[in-house]
Amino acid sequence: MRPSKTFLLLQLLCLFFYAQAQMPVLKVQQAQTNEQKQAVKLQKLSIDVQITGNIATTVMTMTFHNSSNRILEGELTFPMPEGVSISRYALDINGKMREAVPVEKAKATEVFESIERRRVDPGLLEKVEGNNFRTRIYPLPANGERTIIVGYEEELGFYNGNILKYHLPLDYNQPIEKFSLKTTVYESIIKPELAEQPDGAFNLKAHGNTYIGEVNKTNYQPKNGLTINLPKRSDLPEVQMQKASNGYYFLVNVFPESQSRARQWSNQIGLIWDCSLSGLQRDRKKEIELLDLLVKQKQNLSIQLGLLNNGFKTGGTFNIVNGNWSALKDKLEKIVYDGGTNFSAINSQSFRADEYIFFSDGLSTFGKNTVSLDKPVHCINSALKADYSTLKYISLKTGGQFVNLNASSISDAFKQLNQENLQFIGIKNGSDIRQTYPSMHVNVNGHLSVAGILNGLNTEFILQFGYGSTVVSEQTIRLNATEHALSSIDISRVWAQKKIAEMDIQYEANKEDISGLSKQFGIVTRNTSLIVLENLADYLRYDIIPPVELRQDYEAALKQRRIDLQEKKTDLLNAAVEMTKQLKTWWNTDFSYKAPMKKKEDYPVPLVNNPVSGNPASAPSRSVALPPPPVRTKANQIDNLDMISGEALNDVVVVGYGAQTKRMETASATTLVLREVSRASEPLQGRAAGLSINQSNVKRVVAPAQPTIVIPEFKSDQDYMKILVGKPDSAYLAYLKMRPDYISTTMYYFDVANWFYQQKDSVRALTILSNIADLDLENADLYKTLAYKLKQTGNYASEIFVTEKILQWRPMDAQSYRDYALALADDGQYQKSLDQLYKVLTQSYNTQIADRDQGIEEIIISEINNLISRHGAKLNTRNIDKRLIQPLPVDIRVVLNWNKNDTDIDLWLTDPAGEKGYYGNAKTQIGGRISNDFTAGYGPEQFMVKKAIKGKYKIEVNYYGDRQINISGPTTVTAEIYTNYAIGKQQRKVIVLPLTSADKGGNLVGEFNF
Structure with missing residues (x-):
């Protein structure tokens, strides 16, 4: 049976850019019928292309029609070519197009979700991992339409000598009801050439030095894309200028004669091959062909193969003689692509070479995107979804080359790698210009574009070219605002994109400047989005x-x-102080629990008869004075105990801890001191509080028994699980065979990974689980599911990476800080954990989120005090409000979280007395306490009991409901079960459980005896 997909993937568009053949994907809510699967279509498409010099501006107006009777949300994700960013976004509001404005990315997400819950019309366009963009549209009305506009500026690259090339793929899989395309080439001295056109009706007609082509069609499916070749004169620099408030923005294009010298390749090369799941999206055929050219060029060399996914391992050393590399080629062609991607697993200690060739898309989804290599790394990308900045940075930092196989032919890529190219070195005599980009050395392949700001009206400067620091040629550039016609394109935005692209190579150091620049010029970056409000x-x-x-x-x-x-901001500190008082009052309350006494049976009362001599049964009743019972103190009751525990005595607590015996006194004056002869399990001798203690009145004194927590083994009932039988090797092959049918199904990887964990094959299990990170870009729901399972399986370093990513994407949520803090604590980083937990209480939240998460401070206070109680000697608590520091040890604590926003899940806990603690019964007779009921958001909900009664405790969860608009897989809950919380003998169990809205009522999480 085919899998139940989380999203219906509708390939509606193929409006892409130079060398971008991939179609973007529109995700909507799950369709149940074939009719619904065809519900959303691209009904109208209008494309306007304007080319001036080497800059092309493309604006696409798209109208989507939803023919179903359901309101849907659309999410359109698409890649952009290297160095290109979206600079225009508009959405129809009440029948009129409204332009988007730039906002910080986290704030834009927060605002979008806030308004979306009111069921009105926000639109959001954001940049996600790599150079990929995503727009979220709500609502797509039932039997209605929505229109969006997306625009971008593209700096055209050279192809085949001095020819600029513009390419627009038009490979649609269905006709479009209304289609139009208009292309204008301004101020071209040489007539542009149509290398490819949609059909014979499209042609470029001259209007002076401007060339215009236009086509309008109905029910049209283009046969070909649009490709325009723009020949350029190498002896004539092109200059464009734009007036600014102070001076002029300028853009200069020059075409220096290409010069190069052969690269001297090493005999010892390290080949790093990205074999993660996303590797299936690379053009591996092109990569093999490029590698073939490199090997045959060198002929005799040694290549050490390294395989990268969620980890890194060597794939063998291959000694190549006379260009014969068939063994290595066969190995590469049989590689299995599986797992997430962790660049930080690569290091020179375990993988040494004189230089490296790295084939990857640059997306490190399961670890930091840095490599620890100190020799040149040549990065090669052939994927459409790629992180160009990361690959460029690795190459620049190590002295290697970056090659984008999407933007060059295999032969051109080989030339680029096999030679040292002429470089732009810098500018001489440029005192009247500033902020010129590129500002660092870049390769020159027949063309260089420089943008900057001119302070006055005119100036002259020199561009220098060479190798390293050696200048071999120069070219003089003259700028004159009175001579050069002002450009029809926005040069300032081209300049801003060039600056952002260069700063983005070292994003962390420049993110504040990038944010300011992108907001000023309306450019979407990784920390700035475009938003439309109603x-x-x-x-x-x-x-x-x-x-x-x-x-x-x-x-x-x-x-x-x-x-x-203006929306109010508030923190939780004052509420936390008040909550601490409430918790301390609860903790100090005596919840002495007595089991219901068995009803005493009534016996018949005998009548008083006259005494009969010699018959004792008939003797008259009378009072008999009995000797008083011996006085028994709580201390000398220990002769009836088989062990002494922290709960054995109220006034005196005696706990055995191996070679020592600890004593804690309470308010009572009664004191008991025990000395252990050898170990706690041996008989005790001595005196205590006037009481002789020996083998006759104490059998044994041992350490307190730990409660046993039993959690049910989660087993999926999906059809694919029936195929996973036998030993792990054969089961893994079965998993790979089935995977194409479930390639984007989150729970497939979760379920299969869980099976391998149960088989004790943790290596394969982690690889399979880490695929979840590769399924979607910047999806916090998926990453939360991943983080829960990493916590459960003890992969704490990966848990930290994943939760830190979620915090980066969703800093508006208190849970993001908390999850990251708890991951740090799992890894033993207690100070950082404490700081992050305290930040939950001092961070500002908007009113809606603060209301949604009301009561979370109760959970945070418990966790802060747990850290201080257990690791206080290692912690600096000077920055913590002292009113919050109150020891709150409890016998039992259960805390529940889930990965979905707008979801209501309830924690139920039934105690040995049969009483259920839940939101409607938040305080139980034995002293159990349930925290605030979270009816939206991510939780958490918590149960605590200070003094647990003996018996069985049962933990359940109830999926009450959700108000989600889009669904990215089943909701996943995680429960952490603690006994002896915040004291030395604390133990924890973690369970991760997928739920659906059909899982009403109690779903068993676990049970334990205390």
């Missing part, structure tokens, strides 16, 4: 400057209503 009130509410058409009304309203309408 009405003026929303722009005021969230303090977002609206587009031009609303600006005047916004500024007028802002003067009068700013304080009232």
